[in-house]
Amino acid sequence: MKDIMYNPAMLEIKTLDGFKAWAAAGARPAAALQGLDLRDCSEDLKRTDFTGSIFLSCILSPRGAKAVFRGGGLIIPDSPKFRFPAHRSELYSPEELFDGYDPSRLDGYNATYDYAVYMEYESSGIVNVALDTDLYRHLHDHSITNALHDLLRGRKVVAIMGGHGLERASPTYKSIAHLSRRLTQKGYLMTSGGGPGAMEATHLGAYFARRSADDLKTALDMLSPRPGGAVPEREYADPDWLARAWRVRETFPLAKADKEKSMSVGIPTWFYGHEPPAPFATHIAKYFANSIREDGLLMMAHHGVVFAPGSAGTRQEIFQDAAQNHYRSAGFPSPMIFFGADYWTGTSDHPYSFPVWQLITQTAGAHYRPLMHLTDSEDEIMTIIDDFAPPKV
Numbered sequence: 001m002k003d004i005m006y007n008p009a010m011l012e013i014k015t016l017d018g019f020k021a022w023a024a025a026g027a028r029p030a031a032a033l034q035g036l037d038l039r040d041c042s043e044d045l046k047r048t049d050f051t052g053s054i055f056l057s058c059i060l061s062p063r064g065a066k067a068v069f070r071g072g073g074l075i076i077p078d079s080p081k082f083r084f085p086a087h088r089s090e091l092y093s094p095e096e097l098f099d100g101y102d103p104s105r106l107d108g109y110n111a112t113y114d115y116a117v118y119m120e121y122e123s124s125g126i127v128n129v130a131l132d133t134d135l136y137r138h139l140h141d142h143s144i145t146n147a148l149h150d151l152l153r154g155r156k157v158v159a160i161m162g163g164h165g166l167e168r169a170s171p172t173y174k175s176i177a178h179l180s181r182r183l184t185q186k187g188y189l190m191t192s193g194g195g196p197g198a199m200e201a202t203h204l205g206a207y208f209a210r211r212s213a214d215d216l217k218t219a220l221d222m223l224s225p226r227p228g229g230a231v232p233e234r235e236y237a238d239p240d241w242l243a244r245a246w247r248v249r250e251t252f253p254l255a256k257a258d259k260e261k262s263m264s265v266g267i268p269t270w271f272y273g274h275e276p277p278a279p280f281a282t283h284i285a286k287y288f289a290n291s292i293r294e295d296g297l298l299m300m301a302h303h304g305v306v307f308a309p310g311s312a313g314t315r316q317e318i319f320q321d322a323a324q325n326h327y328r329s330a331g332f333p334s335p336m337i338f339f340g341a342d343y344w345t346g347t348s349d350h351p352y353s354f355p356v357w358q359l360i361t362q363t364a365g366a367h368y369r370p371l372m373h374l375t376d377s378e379d380e381i382m383t384i385i386d387d388f389a390p391p392k393v
Contacts, residue, residue: 162198
C-alpha cells in the first residue's frame with residue numbers, strides 16, 4: 001500500500017489515507033506517523049490503541065493528544081523555539097529552502113527560509129549547545145536520513161565531489177555538468193555535497209538531462225558572467241549568484257513529466273551555511289551535522305564517486321571513501337575516479353593541487369586498488385561507471 005511504508009522494524013505512515021487505513025484495521029502494529037495534521041481525526045484517535053507508536057511532528061487537537069497518550073503512544077512535536085521541524089517525512093525541495101527569495105533584490109537570499117535557519121543555527125551555537133537544541137537538530141537529521149534512504153532505495157547512485165570555489169565559466173565546471181547530464185540520461189541518480197562550484201555543476205547537468213546539449217550551453221552562458229571586482233573562486237559570494245541560477249530555472253522550467261528523469265539529490269549542511277545550497281537539485285537533504293552528512297553521502301554512492309578538483313574538504317572525502325572501501329562499509333568497495341590528472345598528481349599550478357593520487361594508491365588495499373582511476377576523460381568515466389557491477393549483499 002503506497003500510503004504506508006513497510007520497513008523491517010516499524011510501519012511508516014506519511015499520509016492521512018495511510019493513517020485512516022491503519023487506524024481502521026483490526027490488528028494495528030506499532031507505527032511511526034510522520035508530519036500529519038490529525039486535528040480532524042479525533043474520532044479515529046479515540047478508538048485506537050497506540051502502544052509502541054510514535055507521532056513525529058504531527059499536529060493534534062488537545063483531545064487527540066490525550067487519546068494518544070492514553071493509548072500508549074509517544075508524541076514528539078515541533079518546538080516553537082526553532083524554525084526547523086523535529087521531523088520531516090520528505091526531503092526539502094529548492095522551493096522550500098529558497099522560500100521568500102526575491103530575485104530582484106541583491107540580498108534576496110537573506111530573506112529565505114534556508115538563510116533564516118542558518119542564522120538561527122549560528123546564534124544558537126554550533127558546539128556545546130543547549131540540550132534541547134542539540135536534541136531537535138539530531139531529530140531533524142534523523143528524519144532527513146530516513147527520507148533519503150526511502151528515496152534512494154533501488155536506485156543506481158553516483159556522487160561527484162569537488163570544490164565549492166570552482167567557477168561556472170571554468171572548463172571543469174562545464175565538464176562536470178556534461179558528465180552529470182550523460183550519467184543521468186543513462187539512469188544514474190546523481191548526488192553531491194549540495195553546495196556551489198563542482199557540486200552545483202552536478203545538479204545543473206542532471207537538471208538538463210531531458211533537454212538538448214545546446215540548452216545546457218545556453219544555461220552555462222547565462223550562469224558564467226560575474227560582476228566587476230568579483231573575488232576569484234568565491235563565486236557563491238557574488239550578490240547575483242543565486243539570481244543567475246534563478247533566471248536559468250525560469251528560462252528552462254523543469255516540466256512535471258521530466259522531474260523523475262532529471263532527479264538529483266543535493267546533500268548540504270548548515271555547518272557550511274554561508275554557502276547557499278545548489279538550486280538545481282530536485283531534492284535536498286540538508287543536515288545540521290556535517291559528519292553524518294559526509295559519511296552518508298559517500299556510503300550511498302554504490303556505483304562510484306568522482307573526485308573533481310577541490311581543497312581540504314574534497315581531500316577529506318577521498319580518504320574517508322578509501323576507508324569505507326578498505327573496510328567494505330557498504331558491503332563492497334566501489335570506484336574512486338580522480339577527474340583531473342595534473343591536479344591530483346600535484347603537477348598543476350593551482351595552489352591546492354596536491355599529489356593525492358600517489359599517496360592514496362600507495363596505501364590502498366589490494367582489494368580496492370583496481371577500482372581507483374585517474375583520468376581527464378568524460379568518456380572514460382562513463383565507461384568505468386557502466387562497467388562496474390555492484391555485487392549483491
